[in-house]
Structures are given as structure tokens and as C-alpha cells.
Amino acid sequence: MASMLRSLTKRLFVLLTFAITVLFLLSCAAWFIEPGKHWYIALLGVGFAFLFFAISAMLIFWIVLRSKWFLLPLAAMAIGWKPINAFIAFHPFTPQSQQKKPSSLRVMQWNVARFDEMRGRPRSGKSKRRQILEYIRKENPDIICMQEFLETNDRKLFDENIPFFRDSLGYRYFYYAMDHRRPDRVYEHGIAIFSKYPIRKTHRRKFGGPREQKADESFIYVDIAVNGKMVRVFTTHLQSLLFTNAEFRKFEEIKQGGDSTIEKSRDIFLKFRNAYGFRQQQAEMIRKELDASPHPAIICGDFNDVPNSFVYHRIKGDRKDAFTRRGFGIGRTYSALSPTLRIDYIMTSQEIGVLQCRNPHPSLSDHFPVIADLLLPD
Known part of the structure; x- marks a missing residue:
């Protein structure tokens, strides 16, 4: 027996x-x-x-x-x-330092979630805008790529962000693309690149998807002169799943099981299906521009997709993923749904060296920043 x-x-x-x-x-x-x-x-x-x-x-x-x-x-x-x-990044002994080497270029990627302004206006002290700005000041990147970057059209309600980056943080050069604006025009948000080095050229392209599904956002690039060397920096925010608070609650209920699991899953699966189709088209557009770059290129972005996805593979091509080159562990960049989600990236052309890549977890946005120190080719 x-x-x-x-x-x-x-x-x-x-x-x-x-x-x-x-x-x-x-x-x-x-x-x-x-x-x-x-x-x-x-x-x-x-x-x-x-x-x-x-x-x-x-x-x-x-x-x-x-x-x-x-x-x-x-x-x-x-x-x-x-x-x-x-x-998984397998570099446990790579030095991780907040101190930047003089010859390196520090790049930060961060979806700042509209600086948390939807939870509380800055003058009330409830939002995390000031902490986010101070965190950026402390890390002192040379180039910052941000998604869901908010700018006000009503200074009585919200503080201006572009002037603060330019005048208080020292980013004299920037390119901002507005993708969404509230109907009452109180504020708008989109993607932005801020640089301490001169920007020589800018370019923007809309994805062209249906606006009602927020599939008509942009990708942008700028050509930046860094000590006589030209580098092209891209940033983008690929199609989101657009989950509502109610759907996040459904996720938690699905994890617990129950008789209504299939019914609750139907709408969520539909959003996955739609988002995958949009992101595939967007990735193809970005890949074409990356391949056409006459300069060494860096792409930073919130891809809204995991490292073993078609979107990641298509955009990366033979480029370096800064985190897998010099990071360690899973590199989680999104705070919700799962502790394994890495959906924000810094990728570079092969000729750009990666000295270090950090993935700190400040509780300031629903995304965590990615910070890489790079070495441009001679």
C-alpha cells in the first residue's frame, strides 16, 4: 500500500x-x-x-x-x-553609489504620477510633489525622462513645474509634450525630458490610436550635446491597461477566489487584449525611429510591459538594458498588482557604457525611479 x-x-x-x-x-x-x-x-x-x-x-x-x-x-x-x-539581473557585486563619477552621464527614468497632485494640492501639503522634487535634487541626474508630468494652467490651484525644474533645479533645457488636458484646462500632463546639457533638436510623434482609450499619446526624442558628444534621448509612455480603482479591487477579489471569479475576470482580460494590440503598434513605431538614429541613443520609458514581453524584446533589439547590465535582482518598478513587475526601463546603444544602475524604492509615486550612470563613447 x-x-x-x-x-x-x-x-x-x-x-x-x-x-x-x-x-x-x-x-x-x-x-x-x-x-x-x-x-x-x-x-x-x-x-x-x-x-x-x-x-x-x-x-x-x-x-x-x-x-x-x-x-x-x-x-x-x-x-x-x-x-x-x-x-533577473545577476550583478550582486556591482558598486551602487549615489556619488556620480565625473566622466559619467547620470540618467533618471521616472513616471511621477502627476506628482501625486490628484490626492492633494501642493498648498495643502497633502501631495508628494515637494518630496519628489527634493528627491530629484538629491539624486542630481544630468538628464531626466518623466511620464505623467503635470503642468498647471491655473497657478491659484497648482504650482508650476516646468519653471521650477528650469530655475530651481538647474535644468535649463527641456522638451515637454502635452498628451492629456482636463476639459476645464486647470492642468495637463504628458511626457518630458529635462537636461543640464544643451538640446540641439527635438522631435515628437503621436501614436494615433483612439483618444477615448488614451492610445494617442506620444513618444519624443531630443538630441543633446554632452561635452562635444551628441546623444539622442527618447522617452515614451506606452499604452496603459487603464485600470480603475474598482478593477484593482476586483484583482484582490480574484486572488481570493470565489463563485464570481470568471465574471470579474472578463472585463480585465478585455483590457489586457486591447492594451497588447496598441502597445505592439507603438513598439514598432519606436523601434523604427531608434534604428534610424544617427547618434548613440538612450531610450527611457514606462513601457507598461514586463521584460519577457514582445514589446520589451522589440524595442530593445541589440541594445543594452541598463538594469540587467549592472543591476541586481528583479528590479521592481511598479508598486501595485504584483511584487515582480518591472515595467520602466533605461536602454542604450551598444557603444554606450553602463557604469551602474540603481532601482531605489521611495514611496512617492506608484512607480519607482530607475537611475543609471552611463559612459558616452569617445
Whole structure:
């Protein structure tokens, strides 16, 4: 009886290993499969982190039992090495310092979530605008790329941000693209690049999707002269899932299970499907401009997608991901939904060196900043 139970248990674990392996490989395939056509594969890619941990557990389990079945998860992990390498940065001994080397160029990527102004106006002291601005002053980047950058049209209600960056923080050069404006014109927000070095050229392109789904945002680039060297810096905010507070609550309810799980999931899956299609189109537009750049290029942005996604793979191409080159760990950049979400990036041309990349977690926005010290080619 005991031997029969052991045999049945082993068969169950073999089936579980097969199931996890198949799901893991499908999540790896999200890197190459167009999400606009096969959104359900892309959705599996969102669960890559959990599948990676599951298949790692299966590998350890079979090794402990000294069973040949360890070869199955091992082979799957070998096949999925590129997505694994994009998911985890393996540089525990790379120096991480707030002190910047004199020859380096410090770049910061941050979705500042409208400086938290929707929770409380600055004069009431409830928003986190002042803390965000002080944090930027402390880190002292040479170039900042921001998404959801808010600017006021009514100085009685909100403080101006562009003049503060220019006059108080010392960013004399900037390019701002407004993507959304409130109907009453009280404020607007979009994407922005601020630089301490001269900007020689600017360019903006709208994505051209339906405005009602906020799919008509922009990507911009600027050519910056850094001590006689020209570099092209891009930034963008790719299609968001546009989850409401009610849908965030649905996520928590789905995690707990229940009879209405399928009904609650329907609208959420629809938003995933729509967003994947838009982001694929946007990634293709950005990739074309990146490939056409006459200068070494840096792209910073909130891609709203994970490192093993088609969007990440398409935009990155043969470029360097600053975090996987010099960071360590998972590099979470979004504070909600899952502790494994890295959706904000700094990528560079191959000829640009990456000295360090930090991913601090100040509780100031729903996104965390990414800060990289780069070395431009001679």
C-alpha cells in the first residue's frame, strides 16, 4: 500500500512538472509571439515570474530526490535563458553609489504620477510633489525622462513645474509634450525630458490610436550635446491597461477566489487584449525611429510591459538594458498588482557604457525611479 501511494505521488509530481514546464515555455514564447494576435500568450508572459519560481522549485525537488526528472525543468530553463536573463539581473557585486563619477552621464527614468497632485494640492501639503522634487535634487541626474508630468494652467490651484525644474533645479533645457488636458484646462500632463546639457533638436510623434482609450499619446526624442558628444534621448509612455480603482479591487477579489471569479475576470482580460494590440503598434513605431538614429541613443520609458514581453524584446533589439547590465535582482518598478513587475526601463546603444544602475524604492509615486550612470563613447 505504501509503495502504491509513493508511486501515485511521484506520477502526480511528474504531471505537475510537465504542466509547469509547458506553461513556462509558453510564457517564454511571449517574447516572440505578436500580442495583438495572440494576447493570451502575452498574458501568460505576465505570469512569467511565478512560473519561473515554480519551475525552479521543481528542479530543486527532483535534484533532492536524485531523480532524472530534473532534466525536464533544467532543459526548459536552458531554452528560456534569454527571458530569465531579462527578468533577473545577476550583478550582486556591482558598486551602487549615489556619488556620480565625473566622466559619467547620470540618467533618471521616472513616471511621477502627476506628482501625486490628484490626492492633494501642493498648498495643502497633502501631495508628494515637494518630496519628489527634493528627491530629484538629491539624486542630481544630468538628464531626466518623466511620464505623467503635470503642468498647471491655473497657478491659484497648482504650482508650476516646468519653471521650477528650469530655475530651481538647474535644468535649463527641456522638451515637454502635452498628451492629456482636463476639459476645464486647470492642468495637463504628458511626457518630458529635462537636461543640464544643451538640446540641439527635438522631435515628437503621436501614436494615433483612439483618444477615448488614451492610445494617442506620444513618444519624443531630443538630441543633446554632452561635452562635444551628441546623444539622442527618447522617452515614451506606452499604452496603459487603464485600470480603475474598482478593477484593482476586483484583482484582490480574484486572488481570493470565489463563485464570481470568471465574471470579474472578463472585463480585465478585455483590457489586457486591447492594451497588447496598441502597445505592439507603438513598439514598432519606436523601434523604427531608434534604428534610424544617427547618434548613440538612450531610450527611457514606462513601457507598461514586463521584460519577457514582445514589446520589451522589440524595442530593445541589440541594445543594452541598463538594469540587467549592472543591476541586481528583479528590479521592481511598479508598486501595485504584483511584487515582480518591472515595467520602466533605461536602454542604450551598444557603444554606450553602463557604469551602474540603481532601482531605489521611495514611496512617492506608484512607480519607482530607475537611475543609471552611463559612459558616452569617445
